[in-house]
Amino acid sequence: MTDPQDIAELLAGSPQNWGRWGTDDEVGALNHLDAAQVLRGVAAVRSGRVCTLQRLIGDPAGDPVWPGRKQASRRMHLDESTYEAGFPEMPGGAHSSDDSIRMSLQGSTQYDALGHVWHDGRIWNDRPASSTIGEMRFAGVDPIARRGVVGRGVLLDLAGHLGVEAVPAGTAFGLEDLLACAEAQGLTIEEHDVLLLRTNHLALFEADREGFYDDFCEPGLVYSPELVAWFAERGVPNLVTDTIGNEITVDPHTGFSLTLHNALMRNLGVVFTELCDFTDLVAACRELEQWDFLYAAAPLRVHGATGAPVNPLAVL
Numbered sequence: 235m236t237d238p239q240d241i242a243e244l245l246a247g248s249p250q251n252w253g254r255w256g257t258d259d260e261v262g263a264l265n266h267l268d269a270a271q272v273l274r275g276v277a278a279v280r281s282g283r284v285c286t287l288q289r290l291i292g293d294p295a296g297d298p299v300w301p302g303r304k305q306a307s308r309r310m311h312l313d314e315s316t317y318e319a320g321f322p323e324m325p326g327g328a329h330s331s332d333d334s335i336r337m338s339l340q341g342s343t344q345y346d347a348l349g350h351v352w353h354d355g356r357i358w359n360d361r362p363a364s365s366t367i368g369e370m371r372f373a374g375v376d377p378i379a380r381r382g383v384v385g386r387g388v389l390l391d392l393a394g395h396l397g398v399e400a401v402p403a404g405t406a407f408g409l410e411d412l413l414a415c416a417e418a419q420g421l422t423i424e425e426h427d428v429l430l431l432r433t434n435h436l437a438l439f440e441a442d443r444e445g446f447y448d449d450f451c452e453p454g455l456v457y458s459p460e461l462v463a464w465f466a467e468r469g470v471p472n473l474v475t476d477t478i479g480n481e482i483t484v485d486p487h488t489g490f491s492l493t494l495h496n497a498l499m500r501n502l503g504v505v506f507t508e509l510c511d512f513t514d515l516v517a518a519c520r521e522l523e524q525w526d527f528l529y530a531a532a533p534l535r536v537h538g539a540t541g542a543p544v545n546p547l548a549v550l
């Protein structure tokens with residue numbers, strides 16, 4: 235790459251799906267997941283084993299969050315101590331508990347809204363970035379939530395392929411790495427597959443919650459025209475990873491951040507799911523020697539939100 239001036243220059247000529255599903259479309263490449271794709275996902279089920287992919291929200295030991303975002307905090311408003319302090323009982327004497335949670339909607343296992351990241355004043359489908367002011371008035375998370383995401387999922391175990399417990403900070407993956415990993419797993423990535431990438435990088439967060447943020451640079455996919463063209467040609471509807479940002483934090487070639495959020499999410503409408511936990515899924519895939527499955531997820535419906543928590547399921 236020869237010293238591009240900015241992401242706009244880098245993205246010039248990059249494929250774009252704006253208008254492809256109508257000017258009002260807010261779910262982008264999820265449009266590929268029609269009934270036939272659901273049935274293709276169902277056909278991948280062989281044993282009926284179910285794996286959940288969500289991290290625990292509000293883990294007392296700490297949630298991994300992007301620098302600057304706050305940890306989730308949950309608070310009890312009503313418990314037995316409230317009654318001990320004289321809170322009036324319901325007729326008949328039943329007691330109950332109540333609590334609330336404060337969290338970043340980008341802060342745990344979550345779907346990103348298509349309008350979450352933009353460049354040059356335009357978000358997904360060529361809407362103005364001013365649509366994000368105050369609330370997401372276009373391409374928020376709710377259209378994704380209402381629709382749901384169901385299809386054939388495939389897991390690429392990048393950590394396993396590299397022979398490491400956890401992929402180190404700053405490791406860049408290109409198209410050739412994805413294809414080599416798939417080949418080593420005996421997996422054919424098909425058109426419209428939901429693509430799951432496992433780095434297990436957050437094991438390093440579990441090991442050292444403070445040190446993890448030193449020279450913060452998550453590993454992940456790195457922009458290249460070939461990679462973006464492959465996503466476009468394959469019609470990948472949804473990129474699902476176990477990192478906070480779904481792509482390398484800083485592109486080593488350009489020094490830019492969020493390039494793939496722009497090239498894939500903003501331009502192609504590829505929906506991003508971040509911060510998954512693939513512990514159970516990778517164990518099941520290794521044991522069953524099966525890397526494809528039915529993938530099903532629906533983030534919570536939240537009005538005007540940039541993202542929402544989700545507990546995706548893989549059924550093998």
Ligand code: UVW
Nearest residue numbers: 340346478479480508
């Ligand atoms: C940022 O918002 C920085 O990225 P993400 O999509 O990972 O939350």
